[in-house]
Amino acid sequence: MRVKFKDSRAFERGGKDLLDFARAYLSEAFPNPDRQGCPLDAALRSFAFNPTQGAPGVTEHLASCSPCFRRYRELLAELKSQKEKEKEFTWDRISVWTKAHPVLVGTAALCLLLIAIGVGFFLRSVRQPNAPPVETNRRPNPSEPQNLTVASLPFSVDLSSLSPVRGSEPPTGIQRRVLVPNSPLDLTMTLPLASPEGRYDLKLTSEGQTFWSKSAQAHLQKGKTLIQVEADFTQIGVGNYSLEVRSSTGIRFIQPVSIQSPLPTGEERKP
Amino acid sequence: MNGGARPPNRSFRVSPVDRLGRTISPLVLDAAEEIGRRAIAHAEKLLIDPAVAAGLLEEAAATVSRALASKKHCTQAGVQDLPSYLFRAFIRRVDRIKKKQLTQVDDVPIPTLGWRNSTDAQADLEMKILVDELLTRCDAETRDMFYRRIQGFSWKEIGRSYGISDYAARKRFSLAVRRIGEELGLKSDLRIKIIL
Numbered sequence: 001m002r003v004k005f006k007d008s009r010a011f012e013r014g015g016k017d018l019l020d021f022a023r024a025y026l027s028e029a030f031p032n033p034d035r036q037g038c039p040l041d042a043a044l045r046s047f048a049f050n051p052t053q054g055a056p057g058v059t060e061h062l063a064s065c066s067p068c069f070r071r072y073r074e075l076l077a078e079l080k081s082q083k084e085k086e087k088e089f090t091w092d093r094i095s096v097w098t099k100a101h102p103v104l105v106g107t108a109a110l111c112l113l114l115i116a117i118g119v120g121f122f123l124r125s126v127r128q129p130n131a132p133p134v135e136t137n138r139r140p141n142p143s144e145p146q147n148l149t150v151a152s153l154p155f156s157v158d159l160s161s162l163s164p165v166r167g168s169e170p171p172t173g174i175q176r177r178v179l180v181p182n183s184p185l186d187l188t189m190t191l192p193l194a195s196p197e198g199r200y201d202l203k204l205t206s207e208g209q210t211f212w213s214k215s216a217q218a219h220l221q222k223g224k225t226l227i228q229v230e231a232d233f234t235q236i237g238v239g240n241y242s243l244e245v246r247s248s249t250g251i252r253f254i255q256p257v258s259i260q261s262p263l264p265t266g267e268e269r270k271p
Numbered sequence: 272m273n274g275g276a277r278p279p280n281r282s283f284r285v286s287p288v289d290r291l292g293r294t295i296s297p298l299v300l301d302a303a304e305e306i307g308r309r310a311i312a313h314a315e316k317l318l319i320d321p322a323v324a325a326g327l328l329e330e331a332a333a334t335v336s337r338a339l340a341s342k343k344h345c346t347q348a349g350v351q352d353l354p355s356y357l358f359r360a361f362i363r364r365v366d367r368i369k370k371k372q373l374t375q376v377d378d379v380p381i382p383t384l385g386w387r388n389s390t391d392a393q394a395d396l397e398m399k400i401l402v403d404e405l406l407t408r409c410d411a412e413t414r415d416m417f418y419r420r421i422q423g424f425s426w427k428e429i430g431r432s433y434g435i436s437d438y439a440a441r442k443r444f445s446l447a448v449r450r451i452g453e454e455l456g457l458k459s460d461l462r463i464k465i466i467l
Contacts, residue, residue, distance in 0.1 A: 021395065022402045023421045029313065029399075030358075036305055037354045047415070051432055056411030057351025062418065063406040064306075064358040069418075076422040083428070 027073070030066040037061065038068050048075035152186040152230055153262075157255060159245065160192050160224070165252040177240065177256040182233045188226060189245065191218060195225040196247065202229065203244040204236065204257070211236050233259060283307030290326055293333035296340065302354040303332040310361050317369055317396075324365065331360040351411070359407045366400040405451055413447040416440060 039058055047054030062069045098105045157178055197218050204212035216229040236259050245253040285303040287295050307328060314324035335357055350356045373393065406414055419429050430440035
């Protein structure tokens, strides 16, 4: 016998819908008040808990007997909760065992920790096979020769007392020469009051020759116009120079400086 | 469950010959008389005349008798529970009649299946037929997998019950469902997402 579906609505519906329907249908549609042909409860239980060993005829009966189907569902629910309890029980046992054997657990944890550390070191060496060790925040050893190329020295130059020089005219007045160490500097220059923010060109010149130049941005901080720039003067020879700061509008400030050997670490010179 | 089987109520009588003149074996006749009242009550819920239902039961009983006698398609060993097997054979005939009524006559009354709250009676009827076909055509293992899915078991749990992987359980079930879908006349490429 073939029952053909003209449309496939039943199949196209979601699975949950069909399962809900089947649950209600099999639970209600086949009343059997006289319990005709019903298997024993033990047979149902056996099949629910161990379907490979139970009598397969039970499934045939369940399809046409609602009381047995309901009972089978109860047994399946019991089985499910039992399995969940077993799972919880396993965790409980693990917990009890760890409490009963703290030394073993501690040893195991220590072993795991050591393994993790070992793996960490191994991975580190694999990732950086030839990389030299990087020293950070290390205090300088007085016995070692100081390597001043490692960090920039903070250094401030106050240009606030300078008068602007326009065009190519030479600076007027006598200016005090500032001593500058020939080392990498974290240079902060304070421009004269009301100097505009913006781009400035910095140059270190001597007798018309430029020894160092850089472009930097000036910012207003607490009413002062500051230029902060990293300047490496290690290659500049000891001697007298002019530090020239030139704005995009053509205003120049020229500060005479004297490049000298490095100063002791941590000492900051101001003009 | 209240202690399992009770003595059958034999107040319902089934003719030993169906309307086509085919004889019903005593074994099957006994089973038909056992399930007779329940079978007629089930058909009545679907608005099928009790006389028609009785004829369908006799027809099912005669077919099952012939099948058991031939031992070709269905041996006694294959039929685990004869009354239940006969009941399902009867339900399939009821479903076929009902489906025919729905497809051939437009204004046929569609029974409201009182098993759940639904607004689409025809869709429910089709779903009932699908569930009936699934339960009748598949083997005991697939049927039990279906029961377990109904109860909210995951495929992992079902697989563990049968000592197989969740994938194997799902695959076995989906193949059975697909085969039934094809036998029901649904296109094989139709994505059968039910129950899976």
